[in-house]
Amino acid sequence: MNNVRRYGRGALVVIAVLVVWEFLGQFELIARGALPAPSQILRQFWQDRSDYPPHLSVTLKSAGTGFIIGNIIAIFSGTLCARFRFAETLLRGIGVTMFAVPLIAIVPVLLLAFSGTIPRIVLAAMASYFPTYVATLNGMRDIDPRLVDVVMVAGGTSDDVLRWVRLRSALPHIVSAFRVTAPAALLGTLLVEFGGGTRWGLGSYLLGSLGQANPSRLWSIGLAATAVAASAYMLFAFLGNRLTRSSLSATVQTTITPSTNSGPWWKRLLGVGVSVSVVLGVWAGVLKILDMSPIVAKSPLAVFRYLTVGARAAASRTRLFDAYSETLPVAFIGLLCGLFAALLLAVVLSLRPTLGRTVLPFALISQTMPLPALTPLIVLIFGRDFLATVVVCISVTFFPSFVTITQALASTSPAAIDVVRVSGGGRLKTLRFVGLPGAVPALVTAARLAAPRALLGVMIAEYLATGNGLGNLLNESRGKLDYGMIWTVATTSVLVAVVITQLIGLVERLVDRRV
Incomplete structure (x- = not known):
């Protein structure tokens, strides 16, 4: 009965929103018709x-192919790092780069390097790599040591542990990661x-419209793009939940997997x-294998020379600095x-769960609607200026x-909550004295995870709509055939994103120590 009431209230909220949306759209009350009615x-x-x-x-063919390739590489890399610790050191740079890279900065490079559907597949694979890599690595390490002891006592080897324990443990994590990588x-x-x-593709159709x-x-x-992404998200969320429930341990783990991030500073x-x-070596090696013209394809050394000793180095640095000062x-x-x-x-969700659950489906749209589809809609409503970029x-x-x-907030210690409630505190005081202080590390973690996405969002808005900053510099450079720029x-945006991520990560570690 409670579930029926909850879903009934959610359905009423959705209907109310659609009715208001229909009214606003029919009378063109938002930005002179930029928000059409659902019926229209x-x-x-x-x-x-x-x-x-x-x-x-x-x-779907390009995205699906890239999704499969990217996840296969990610699972293989995560398995390799879980099996051999030195592999994680070698591959960490590639993983961080894949996480921090603003995808829009790579588009012109891929279009220069490849033809046909290859650029789409490559970028889809790059977007799919990091979440699955992290999920695989964490899943293979987050195991019950007693299961390892059972395999080893039975005469098993490390490879047997990998097959019978680590892979089984990682499977729910991997499938859950697909929720993120499919829309990506x-x-x-x-x-x-x-x-x-x-000529063909949903992005091309959007551009032509x-x-x-x-x-x-x-x-x-x-x-339509949102429906495709949301369908994939919900499918893998369902599969992930099923696998998680079926693979829960029957007993409580008595030890904690040690962190691999500790060690002396040197x-x-x-x-x-x-x-x-490794990252620089892979970059130079790929260009060598593809045997691309040095006029079009720039090596790490060529990019360095372009900014330092090239004929237009000073002017290039000025243009780059001006773009960053805007972005x-x-x-x-x-x-x-x-x-x-x-x-x-x-x-709000913590204090008023019902209200929070009604807002959550609309918040999910921001996760599933692809940015190239979302950006023009935001521009229609907010215009081509600062506000649209921030949105x-x-x-x-x-x-x-x-x-x-x-x-x-959901992981707040029950004992701490009981202390506040015994003292006469309600939900608000519990949130103030227990929930929010405990959520500070998570807030810093959220900033670290969101920082590269913030840079990506701004660059996409600049590239597709506003004509400012780094996104516009990419557009101008393509038109002028300025391959060096x-x-x-592409290089500096990745570097800036990595530096910002690492700086926030440093703050995160300091906060964790204080907490």
């Missing part, structure tokens, strides 16, 4: 129904389609040096706003931050 969107979708199958088939693969494919001018002054078509394309510094060397402040503001919105909704940034940073903070923007 459905009508436009039905009129364009014959356009979707060829575009969707191309997009679609995002990567749409970015290349949007920026590559290809931008100049038609038809908001209903833009919304129908965006919601060892960590050496690990950073090795990781950077980074907006990314910082958007990150703070996204974190604040996530914290606010997490607090895009909030949309990409909000959901992962919300999940992280919510999990921290294209590679420089």
Whole structure:
């Protein structure tokens, strides 16, 4: 009965939102018709129904291929790192780079290097790699040591432990990671389609519809992309929950898996040096294998020379600095706003669970709607200026931050809650004195996870809509065939994202020690 009431209230909220949306759209009360009514969107979708199958088939084929390739590589890398500790040192740099890279910065590079559907597949694979790699590694290490003892006592080897214990433990983690990587693969494919001018694909269809002054078509394309991403998200969420329930241990683990991040400072510094060397080596090695023209493909040394001793080095540095001076402040503001919105909704969910659950489905849209589809819709409503860029940034940073903070609030110690309640405190005081202080480390963790997404969101808004900052510099460089600047923007944006992530990670470790 409680479930029926809960779902009934949720359905009523959705219906109320649709009614209000229909009213606003029919009378063009939002940005002069930039928000069409749901009935208008459905009508436009039905009129364009014959356009979707060829575009969707191309997009899904590329995204699916990249999803499979990226996850296979990620699972193999995670397994290798779990089996051999030195492999983690070698591959850590690649993992951090994949996590921090603003995907939009790689699009022009891939379009220069490859043709056909290869750029879409490569970017989809890159977008899929890191979450599955981390899930595989954590799942293989988060095991009950007693199971390892059982295998070893029975005459098993480390390979047997990997097969019978670690892989089984990692499977629910891996499938749960697919919730993130499936929409990410679609995002990567749409970015290349949007920026590559290809004939077929949902991103190409969206690009061709931008100049038609038809908001209903833009919304129908965006919601179609959202439906695809949300379907994949829910499918893997269902499978992940089933696997998690079926693989829970019957007893409580009595020991904790030791952290692999500890060690003297010189060892960590050496690990950073090795990781950077591996990334640079892979970069140079791939260019060598592809045998690309040095005019188009720039090696690490060529990028360094472009900014330091090249004929236009001073002018290039000035253009790059000006672009960063526009992009980074907006990314910082958007990150703070996204974190604040996530914290606010997490607090509401903690104090008023029913209200929070009704808002959550709409928040999920920010996770599942691909940015190339979301950005034009935001621009329609907020215009091509600072506010639109901040809204895009909030949309990409909000959901992962919300999940992280919510999990921290839900994990509050029952004993600490009992102390507050025995003293006469209610939900608000419990949240103030126990929940929020305990959630501070999670807030910093959320900032570390969201920072690269904030930079990505701003660059996509600049690239697709506003014409400012790094995104616009990429567009200009493509038009001028300034390959050196294209590679420089891609390289420095990755470097900046990695540095920001590591600095927030340092703050995270300091907070963890104090807590």
